[in-house]
Amino acid sequence: MAKELWKGNEAIAEAAIRAGCDCFFGYPITPQSEVPEYMSVHLPKAGGVFVQSESEIAAINMVYGAGGSGKRAMTSSSSPGISLKQEGITYLAGAEVPAVIVNCMRGGPGLGTIQPGQGDYYQATRGGGNGDYRTVVLAPSNVQEAVDFVQEAFDIADEYRNPVMVVMDGLIGQMMEPIEWKEYKRRASTEKPWAAGGKFGRDHTNIINSLYIEPEACDIHNQHLTVKFNLMAEKEVRYETVNCEDAEIIITSYGTPARIALSAMEVLAAEGIKVGLFRPITLWPFPEKALHDLAGKDHVKHILDIELSSTGQMIDDVRLAVEGQKPISYLGRAGGMMPSVEEMVDAVYKALGKEVK
Amino acid sequence: MLCPHRITIITGHYGTGKTEFAVNLALHMAQRGDRVTLADLDIVNPYFRSRERRDLLTANGVSLISSSQACSDADVPSLPPQLHAIMDDRRITGILDIGGDKVGARVLARYRPRLIREDYHLLYVLNANRPEVRDVSSAITYLRDIESVTGLRCFGIVNNTHLCGETTPEDVRKGAALAMAVSEETGIPIVCHVAHEDHISALSDLREPLFPIQIRMKKPWEYPTITGRRSPK
Numbered sequence: 001m002a003k004e005l006w007k008g009n010e011a012i013a014e015a016a017i018r019a020g021c022d023c024f025f026g027y028p029i030t031p032q033s034e035v036p037e038y039m040s041v042h043l044p045k046a047g048g049v050f051v052q053s054e055s056e057i058a059a060i061n062m063v064y065g066a067g068g069s070g071k072r073a074m075t076s077s078s079s080p081g082i083s084l085k086q087e088g089i090t091y092l093a094g095a096e097v098p099a100v101i102v103n104c105m106r107g108g109p110g111l112g113t114i115q116p117g118q119g120d121y122y123q124a125t126r127g128g129g130n131g132d133y134r135t136v137v138l139a140p141s142n143v144q145e146a147v148d149f150v151q152e153a154f155d156i157a158d159e160y161r162n163p164v165m166v167v168m169d170g171l172i173g174q175m176m177e178p179i180e181w182k183e184y185k186r187r188a189s190t191e192k193p194w195a196a197g198g199k200f201g202r203d204h205t206n207i208i209n210s211l212y213i214e215p216e217a218c219d220i221h222n223q224h225l226t227v228k229f230n231l232m233a234e235k236e237v238r239y240e241t242v243n244c245e246d247a248e249i250i251i252t253s254y255g256t257p258a259r260i261a262l263s264a265m266e267v268l269a270a271e272g273i274k275v276g277l278f279r280p281i282t283l284w285p286f287p288e289k290a291l292h293d294l295a296g297k298d299h300v301k302h303i304l305d306i307e308l309s310s311t312g313q314m315i316d317d318v319r320l321a322v323e324g325q326k327p328i329s330y331l332g333r334a335g336g337m338m339p340s341v342e343e344m345v346d347a348v349y350k351a352l353g354k355e356v357k
Numbered sequence: 358m359l360c361p362h363r364i365t366i367i368t369g370h371y372g373t374g375k376t377e378f379a380v381n382l383a384l385h386m387a388q389r390g391d392r393v394t395l396a397d398l399d400i401v402n403p404y405f406r407s408r409e410r411r412d413l414l415t416a417n418g419v420s421l422i423s424s425s426q427a428c429s430d431a432d433v434p435s436l437p438p439q440l441h442a443i444m445d446d447r448r449i450t451g452i453l454d455i456g457g458d459k460v461g462a463r464v465l466a467r468y469r470p471r472l473i474r475e476d477y478h479l480l481y482v483l484n485a486n487r488p489e490v491r492d493v494s495s496a497i498t499y500l501r502d503i504e505s506v507t508g509l510r511c512f513g514i515v516n517n518t519h520l521c522g523e524t525t526p527e528d529v530r531k532g533a534a535l536a537m538a539v540s541e542e543t544g545i546p547i548v549c550h551v552a553h554e555d556h557i558s559a560l561s562d563l564r565e566p567l568f569p570i571q572i573r574m575k576k577p578w579e580y581p582t583i584t585g586r587r588s589p590k
Contacts, residue, residue, distance in 0.1 A: 005486040005520055007372050030403050114403050174404040175576065176372045178486070178520040260578040338577040 003178040008143045008168070009034035011179055012076075012102060012150045017042060018184050019151040021100075022071035023049045025062035027081060030114040031170035032104035035076040056081040060088030060101070067097040068208035070195025072154055076102035078170065079120050080111055083128065089163055090129025093225070094210030096194075098157035100150065101135075102166045104173035107308075107336040115336020116170035118255060121313035124167050125284040132222055134229040136164045136236050137283040139254045143177035145281075155187040160232055161194070167283065169308055171256045171338075232285060239287035240279045243269075246299050247276030249348055252291070252318050253306040254280050257339055261306060264344035271357050274299075275348055283314065291321035302351045303328045306344060310334035327351075359385070359549060359568060362478040364443060364451040366465065367515075368503045369482030370490045371457020374517040376407050378482055378551055379454035381570040383419045391450035394443050396422040398436065398464050399456035407454055410573055436464060444471045459502040469508045478512035480548060483539065485518040485532040493538045500543070513548035514540055515568075522579075526552070526559040533563055 006014070013035045016024070024043055026036035036052060043050045049066075053059040059075045066073035077085060082103045092099050103124065107117035122128075124137045136156050140146040146168055153164040196206040212218035243265065244250060251261045258279045268275045278294060280287050295303060303326055305315040312330045322328060329351040333339045339347075349356045360382065367375045367382075376399070383395040395414060397407040407414070408423040415421065422439045443451035455462050465472070481500050483490060490496045504511055518524075518532025529552050536547050547565045554569040561567070572579070 003486070003520055003523065004488050004491075005372060005484065006488065116404075171404065171577075174402065176521060178523050256577065263578040340577065 001180055003180050005176055006143060006179050007034060007174065007176050008146055009104065009173040010038045011143050011147050012166070012173075013038035014042065015147040015150045016074050016100065016154070017046050017048065018181070019154045020072050020186070021048060021074050021154065023051075023062070023066040023073045025051045025053050025059040025066070025073070025075050027053055027056050027059050027077065029078045029081045031106055031116070031174050032076050032078045032102070034173070035102065035104070056084035057088065060085040060092075063099045063101075064088055064092055064095070064097055067092065067099045068095065068195065069197035070192040071197070072098075072158075074100040074102070076104065078104045078106045079108050079117065082120060082123065086123070086128035089135065090127065090131055090133055091210050092163040093127075093129075093133035093135065094131060095208050096161040096225075097163070097208060098154075098161055099163045100153045100157055100166065101163055102150065103168070105167060105169050107334055113336040114170070116256060116308060116338070117334065117336065118169055118257070118308035119310075119313065119334065120167065121283060121307070121309065124165050125286070125317070133225065134232065134284060135162065136160075136232055136285070138164065138166045139281060139283050140166065140168050140172060141255055141258050141279065143172060143175065144179045146172055147179055148182070151184050152187070156236060158190075158192070159188045160228055162228065162232070169255045236282055237285040237287050237290075238281035239290055240277075240281060241294070242277040242279070243274075244276030244278060244294055246274055248274045248299060249302045249304060249352055250276045250278050250294060250300055251304050251306055251344070251348070252278045252280070252314070254283065254314065255308070257306045257308055260339060260341060261344055263341045264348070267341060267345050268348055273348060273352070280314070286317040286321065288317070288321040291318065292323060292325075295322040295325045300326055302326060304331065304347055304351045305329070306331045306339055306347070308333060308338070359566060360478070362476050363447065363449075364453065364472065364475050364477035366453045366455060366472075366477060366479040366509070367482060368455045368462050368479060368507075368511075369457070370484075370487055370499050371401060371461065372487050373457075373482045373484040373490070374519055374551070375457070375482045376405065376454055377570065377572070377574045378515060378517050379452055380407050380410055380414065380573045381551075381568070383414060383452050384417050384573075385568075386450055386452070387418045392448055393418070393450045393452065394420040394422060395452045395454060396437070396440050396443060397454050398440070399454060399461060400436075400464055401456035401458065401461040405574055413573065440468070441471075444468070444475055447475075458499070459506040462503045462506050465507040465509060472509065479507070479509050480513050480515050481511045481545070482515045482517045483532060483536055485535040486520050486528060491535070493535065493542060496535060496539050497542060500539070500545075511545055513546055515548050515551060517551040519551075524553065524556075526556045529556065529560055530563075
């Protein structure tokens with residue numbers, strides 16, 4: 001099929017519609033407002049329901065209700081708005097309600113900036129809400145991946161009865177890129193016998209609930225959820241490696257900086273530096289074993305983590321995976337600034353203790 | 358001569374490549390000796406704005422006016438008062454880069470009484486690879502929406518059909534066919550076909566003028582970078 005030029009945010013909205021999204025609840029915030037804008041025009045035409053809620057908190061709780069009734073429900077926002085949704089996300093996880101949540105990340109903390117950021121890594125992978133829960137977190141690096149991952153996110157959410165997040169820096173939402181519409185195939189059954197969407201002659205009432213007031217019952221519920229999270233960690237881990245086979249230095253990065261790293265790698269290769277890219281595609285589950293094994297190879301001398309974050313966040317998972325086998329350096333920009341190709345090249349030279357050419 | 362009028366207004370559905378065209382047109386006009394002022398009046402898109410190329414434009418003698426200059430990344434649709442200079446000072450060749458769609462074009466309405474007293478033309482940029490304007494009827498609907506919101510009449514169509522870095526001359530031809538059909542239906546002439554300078558020779562048979570461009574609105578991974586310090590080739 002011929003490629004078309006789509007804006008990232010419009011494309012993920014269209015992708016969700018094609019994946020059978022029944023309901024979208026959202027609230028405007030830059031740089032993700034094109035998602036609800038597109039949904040408001042096109043989802044009703046496809047037979048779905050769009051509601052612009054009075055707040056982000058209302059939107060995620062509408063998702064909770066719609067998802068609980070068995071509908072495919074989605075919301076999207078950008079960083080400060082995602083902070084507001086955390087209570088709803090932990091309820092979704094606790095009550096085992098599938099949902100898709102897109103975070104088109106901007107710079108923070110607080111209101112920060114409307115330019116791109118990756119400072120919500122902790123929030124997405126550690127669970128910004130209370131209690132012991134996990135969400136699968138998919139991190140696209142271009143518009144095509146954003147489209148594909150949003151569609152798969154609905155399937156993963158249904159399969160595990162758990163919220164799934166797609167996190168992308170604002171650039172991916174705002175940029176135009178050629179994409180191809182592939183035929184969408186559901187990977188799992190559409191049956192939801194647990195849903196509270198009407199009794200339909202059943203002999204019992206389905207209940208959506210995250211309250212387990214008896215300690216024994218809450219313990220059993222947590223154990224049940226843990227089995228599920230362990231299964232997700234085992235089955236859903238995804239990553240990409242580029243030129244890692246004989247690399248002396250490995251760049252770990254995701255989203256847009258991973259893409260800039262590919263350009264830096266071309267420059268470095270031309271200058272005789274063997275550099276590879278390890279790109280986590282699922283931020284949770286983090287590809288811990290793969291990175292651990294790669295860092296253990298004799299040819300790898302150094303790891304350089306690059307993020308749109310001042311302090312570094314994914315670097316904690318990189319450290320946990322590398323387990324001290326090799327030294328780790330960090331390059332980060334924040335506030336909507338992007339590390340340039342030159343800065344990455346210089347950081348590689350510095351990490352290797354070589355003089356910049 | 359391309360765009361001989363004193364003020365050129367660039368409109369179109371968003372994502373059609375208005376800013377890339379505007380920046381290239383400004384540099385082209387400055388090179389031919391015009392005193393050019395480019396006004397970035399996009400109140401819709403927060404990213405990929407002509408102000409990101411301020412240094413390049415200034416170095417080539419183009420003045421840039423951008424909305425809310427004091428805080429250019431504020432999410433506020435305010436308009437710059439300096440814009441009046443383009444209308445008041447007839448020595449200036451002005452380019453107005455308008456945000457996408459009829460929503461973005463609404464900013465023009467307040468300047469209509471002033472603009473219609475000047476030698477201006479409004480252009481409609483078309484990209485046949487953008488799904489929402491890829492057929493004749495939808496392309497015309499968007500064009501008429503922009504006209505009705507601004508109260509200004511469209512003078513010309515610019516075929517800027519592209520697929521970012523994957524653009525081939527065939528994309529330009531596809532856009533030329535769409536532009537031709539829109540032109541026949543509306544009576545609005547095709548001003549030019551925009552093509553990367555590397556593709557110009559492959560398109561020399563097109564009837565209307567070609568406007569060769571270089572890609573100025575680069576993404577952060579597209580090198581050589583602006584400083585040009587490191588290029589692998």
